[in-house]
Amino acid sequence: MLRLVPRLVCASLGALLLAGCEGKATAPDGPQPQGDTPTPAAPRYPFEAVTAYRAAEKVKYVASGAPLTAAELQQVRADPQALGPLVDAWLASPEGQAKLLAFFTDAFQQKVAGLADFDDQLGNAGLGNVDPRLVDNLRESFPRTALQLVNEGRPFTEVVTTRSFMVTPALASFLALLDSRHVNDKLQVKDRLVGTYKVQTAVQVPLADTVNPASPLFLVFNAPSIPTCPTSATDPTPRTERVFTRNLSADLFSLLMGRVQDDPNRTGLADTECRAFTGVKLFEDADFLTWRKVTVRRPAAGEATTQVYDLPRLRSSSELVLSVPRVGFFSTPAFFANWATNDSNQARVTANQALIVALNHSIEGSDTTVPLSEPALDAEHADPSTVCYSCHKTLDPMRQVFRRNYTFGYHEQLDAAPQQTDSVFSFAGVSVKTNEVADYAATVASHPAFAEAWTQKLCSYVNSAPCVADDPEFQRVALAFEASRYDFRVLLRELLTSPLVTGFASTKTRTDQGEPVSVARKDHLCTALATRLKLANPCGLSAQASRISATFPLDGYSRGSEVPLTIRDTSLFYRAGTENLCAQVAARAVDATGGPYSSTSASSRAAGLADMVHALMGLPDGDPRAAAALQILTEHYDAAVKGGARATDALRSTFVLACQSPSVTAVGL
Numbered sequence: 001m002l003r004l005v006p007r008l009v010c011a012s013l014g015a016l017l018l019a020g021c022e023g024k025a026t027a028p029d030g031p032q033p034q035g036d037t038p039t040p041a042a043p044r045y046p047f048e049a050v051t052a053y054r055a056a057e058k059v060k061y062v063a064s065g066a067p068l069t070a071a072e073l074q075q076v077r078a079d080p081q082a083l084g085p086l087v088d089a090w091l092a093s094p095e096g097q098a099k100l101l102a103f104f105t106d107a108f109q110q111k112v113a114g115l116a117d118f119d120d121q122l123g124n125a126g127l128g129n130v131d132p133r134l135v136d137n138l139r140e141s142f143p144r145t146a147l148q149l150v151n152e153g154r155p156f157t158e159v160v161t162t163r164s165f166m167v168t169p170a171l172a173s174f175l176a177l178l179d180s181r182h183v184n185d186k187l188q189v190k191d192r193l194v195g196t197y198k199v200q201t202a203v204q205v206p207l208a209d210t211v212n213p214a215s216p217l218f219l220v221f222n223a224p225s226i227p228t229c230p231t232s233a234t235d236p237t238p239r240t241e242r243v244f245t246r247n248l249s250a251d252l253f254s255l256l257m258g259r260v261q262d263d264p265n266r267t268g269l270a271d272t273e274c275r276a277f278t279g280v281k282l283f284e285d286a287d288f289l290t291w292r293k294v295t296v297r298r299p300a301a302g303e304a305t306t307q308v309y310d311l312p313r314l315r316s317s318s319e320l321v322l323s324v325p326r327v328g329f330f331s332t333p334a335f336f337a338n339w340a341t342n343d344s345n346q347a348r349v350t351a352n353q354a355l356i357v358a359l360n361h362s363i364e365g366s367d368t369t370v371p372l373s374e375p376a377l378d379a380e381h382a383d384p385s386t387v388c389y390s391c392h393k394t395l396d397p398m399r400q401v402f403r404r405n406y407t408f409g410y411h412e413q414l415d416a417a418p419q420q421t422d423s424v425f426s427f428a429g430v431s432v433k434t435n436e437v438a439d440y441a442a443t444v445a446s447h448p449a450f451a452e453a454w455t456q457k458l459c460s461y462v463n464s465a466p467c468v469a470d471d472p473e474f475q476r477v478a479l480a481f482e483a484s485r486y487d488f489r490v491l492l493r494e495l496l497t498s499p500l501v502t503g504f505a506s507t508k509t510r511t512d513q514g515e516p517v518s519v520a521r522k523d524h525l526c527t528a529l530a531t532r533l534k535l536a537n538p539c540g541l542s543a544q545a546s547r548i549s550a551t552f553p554l555d556g557y558s559r560g561s562e563v564p565l566t567i568r569d570t571s572l573f574y575r576a577g578t579e580n581l582c583a584q585v586a587a588r589a590v591d592a593t594g595g596p597y598s599s600t601s602a603s604s605r606a607a608g609l610a611d612m613v614h615a616l617m618g619l620p621d622g623d624p625r626a627a628a629a630l631q632i633l634t635e636h637y638d639a640a641v642k643g644g645a646r647a648t649d650a651l652r653s654t655f656v657l658a659c660q661s662p663s664v665t666a667v668g669l
Contacts, residue, residue, distance in 0.1 A: 044511060044512055044513075044514070045511055045512070045515070047506040047511055049503065049504060050502060050504060050515070053068070053620075053622065053624070053625075054503075054668075054669070055083075055501075055502040055503055056068055056072060056073055056076045056083065056086075057618055058501070058667060058668050058669075059086075059087060059090075059496050059497075059501060059502065060072070060086075060090055060618075061520075061524070062099070062461070062524065063087060063090040063091055063096055063099065064091070064095040064099060064531065065524065065527035065528035065530070065531040065532070066090070066093070066095055066531045066532065067531075067532050067614065067615050067616070067619075067620070068618055068623075069620050070621040070622050072086055072620075073620050073622045077622070080502075080504055083496075083497045083502070084493050087492065087493050088493060091489070098527060099523075100150070101140065101143045101147055102143075102523045102527070103458075104142070104143035104146045104147060105139060105143045106461075106555045106556060106557070106564060107357065107457050107461075107564075108142050108143060108146065108329045108335070108357055109329075109338055109339075109353060109356075109357055110138075110139055110141070110329075110334040110335060110338075111139060111334075111338070111556060112135065112138060112139050112334050112337050112338065115127070115130055115134070115135055117338070118178075118333060120183070120187075120337075120340050120409050120410070121178055121183065121333055121336060121337065121409055121410050121411070122177070122178065122250070123181045123183040123187070123409065124189075125177075126250065126261075127250060127253060127254050127257075128259035128261050128276060129254060130257055131170070131257060131283065133170070133288040133289075134170055134171065134174060134288065136288075137167075137168050137174075137288060138334050138337075139334055140166075141165055141166055141171055141332060141334065142159075142165065142166075142329050142335070144291055145159070145165050145293075146329075148166055148293060149162070149488075150488045150489060153487055153489070155485050155486040155487070156486040156487070157445035157446070157450060157486050158445070159328060159329055160328040160329065160441045160444050160445040161328055161438070161445050162328055163295055163297065163326065164293050164295045164296070165296060165326065165332075166293055167292070167293075167294050167320075168287060168289065168290055169283075169287040169290065169311065169314045169315045170283055170287045172294065172306070172314040172320055173253060173308050173311070173314050174253070174308075175296075175306075175320060175322060175326075175333070176249075176305070176307055176308040176310075176314070176322065177253045177308045178324065178333060178411075179306070179322045179324055179411075180192050180193045180249035180305075180308055181249055181250065181411075182407075182411045182412070183407060183408075183411050184407050184409070184414065184415065185408050185409075185413075185415060185418075187408065187409060191249050193248040193249040193252070193307070193308070195219070195248060196243060196244065197219040197220070197221065197243075197244055197251070198219065198241055198242065198243050199221050199223045199226065199241065199244075199255075199279055200220060200221075200222070200240060200241035200242075201222070201223055201224070201226055201240050201241070202240050202241065204222055205217045205220045205221065207282065207312065208312065210309070211309055211310045211312060211313075219248075219252075219309070221255050221279055221280065221282075222279065222280040223260060223278070223279045224279075224280065226240065226242055227277050249308050252308050253308050253309075255309075256308075257283060258279050258280060258282070258283075259276065259277075259278065260276060260277050261276055262276050282311060283311075287315070290315075292318075293318075294317065294318055294320050295318065295320075296320045296322055296326040297319060297320075297321060297322075298323060298325065299322075299323065303321060305321045305322055305323055306321045306322060323411075324406075324410070324412050325405050325406070325412060325437045327437045327438055327441050329357060329358075330350070330353075330358075330441075331437065335354075335357075336350070336410040339353045339559075341408055342408055343408060346399060347399045347402035347403050347406070347408075348396070348399045349559060350399065350402050350406075351363075351395060351398045351399035351401075351402055352395065352399075352560060353559070353560075355398075355444075356560075356561070358444045358445075358447075358450065358453065359427070359428075359449045359450060359453045360449070360452070360453035360456050360457060360562055361427070361428070362560055362562050363391050363394055363398070363427075364391060375397050375421045375422040375423070394426050394427060397422075397423060397425075397426065398424065398425050398427070399423075400418075400421055400422065400423035400424070401423035401425070401434050401439075401440045403418040403421075403423075404418055404419050404421070404423055404435060405437050422435055423435050425440060425443045425444070427447070428448070428449050429448070430443065430447055450482075450486070451478045451481045451482040452469070452475075452478045454481065454488075454491065455467075455477050455478040455491060455495065456469070456474075457564075458491060458492070458495050459474070459495065459500065459501075460563060460564055460566060461555070462495065462501050463500070463516040463668075464516055464518035464568045464667065464668075465513060465516055465566070465568065466563060467500055468508050468509040471500070471507055471508035471512075472507075472508065473498060473499060473500055473507045473508070473509070474500060474507075474508075476498075477491070477494045477495050477498055477500070480494045481494065503515060516568075516668055517667070517668035517669060518568040518666065518667045519553065519567065519568060519569065519570050519574055519665060519666055519667075520665050520666055521552060521553045521555060521567065522539070522549060522552035522554050524667060525539075525665060526539035526549060528618075528664060529585060529659070532618065532664075533585070533589055533596060533615075533616065534596065535588060538581075538588075539581065541584065545581060545585070548580050548581045548584065549577075549581055551573060551577045552574065552577060552578075553565075553574070570666075574665075578659070578660050578665050579656065579660055582656040582659035582660055583652075583656050585655075585659065586652040586655040586656050586659070589652075589655055590648060590651045591651070591652075596608075596611065597611070597655065599647040599648050599650070605647070605651060608651060609630060609633050609634055609637065609654065612633060612655060612658040613626055613630045613633065614626070616655075616658050616659060616664065617629060617661050618664070619663060629658075629661070632657075633654050633658055636653070636654050636657055637650050637651060637654045640653050
């Protein structure tokens, strides 16, 4: 019954909120004016200004997910310019920082599914017992780097040129692991860390001795116990220690995770317990949760690189010494994991996706820029009379910077052949030689298209559709971003307070495209529910909730696409999914320990219904829809009780109704 009750008045509640859509227009019908004198074309979507409560609610929803307060609404009603300081405060809140982190994860194409995405870079190392939080670290590292740059007021162009990254100690160790396992263009693996390590139970070895090359206990690790692992099928002698001699880096990383990997001398024996067993986990929780900025540099002549096992250094040092060039967003393991390459693609996908991230453009044949030269142009595409030439004349010389500096497994390039051909960046009026990764990064960061690119990315995120590029208001916002020395906080404030987003004034984007309204995609919806209900991870509060929320649309980029995948329209699947998720959340929100709503008394029910309107639905006092929404919820609760529902079920059903309202499950209403 709980799942069916909300359908009784859901249409009424939706109609109430849709009635606030006074700026929503339809395309004109009927014949166009005729005559000898050309008549200016009428706007496709006639403009009508949006009210303060709808504009402010939308901006706060995308900025932090929190509900608009009555005081905030009053400020915007009294003076629309008050929205600027409010935007700054919303974005600076913990919820706003989380929203920016999610935006950067998509915009920099760092979203990865699991550790298997890194198999090519690891040379299929077969790590054991990996903590799943490591994948979160890999996914979040560069978004956190970008967020740190923003909060420090650094020029946002540094997302392309930075050599400093936000890492955890566990992630720093993983970067050192990647650096140790060199994978060449033939996908052959050379583990640079060779020697012997020991696992024993006799005495407890301090970590400081384990990682100290001068100590007699160097690379000696502890284990709670060691299974009986005979040296032959007839030798059952118990062991107090095990000695391994093999390529070490992958096994040592597994040891830090608490797993002793297979002894290669035991391969083929059926007793797998003798081949891999539990050691002492050296990574602590803080090693996955403590973030700090480190600078990555390449080693000087004769200098050792940072080692995978050196936890004291990984926990404290402000730099990592690594052989793989790490410069900007396009050199992260997560970016490389998303865009693997091979001897057929020759890093073309890498170069194209990097251009999409940085400049919001894909290589295509209409660019009239004449390349400085055409090195690395594939012979199969070098004929100017073919359709392929127009793209490859730019793409092939540009991707050569990746071939000169990285193998197909995204390790540092050691082969001479790829390094003998120059790299040339040619795009949108800029053509320059960029043989080194740093040269390429500097060229991209200084490109004239950078400001418009990131203005457009943010516009797509906020409005669920790109802005019209020749809209004077769009151009104004991009110029303000550029004039601020690319201070991303300025871009955020200028765009979120612009009529491009608020609808306070007419813009070419509005008259060409209409007022943007979209379903709340997963990141928006889950953040809003968590913020408004003060529940941690409502989309993952149970296995069922996780399965349901996995069906919601997500922002993301597909290969070669300049525009992110932003599903805007509702569907029966989205409608059913939000209902089922809201029902899951209702069980935790109503009459549950720590939940915000109680049905135990008339006063608690009344307070709960009012809070559902103000906090959950985000309709503050002063919003003309608030009183009618409260009446609908009250009537729904009363109807459920009259129909025989228990007070708990009736209030949970009412919660589901409020949770499914357009002000929760849509952006722009």
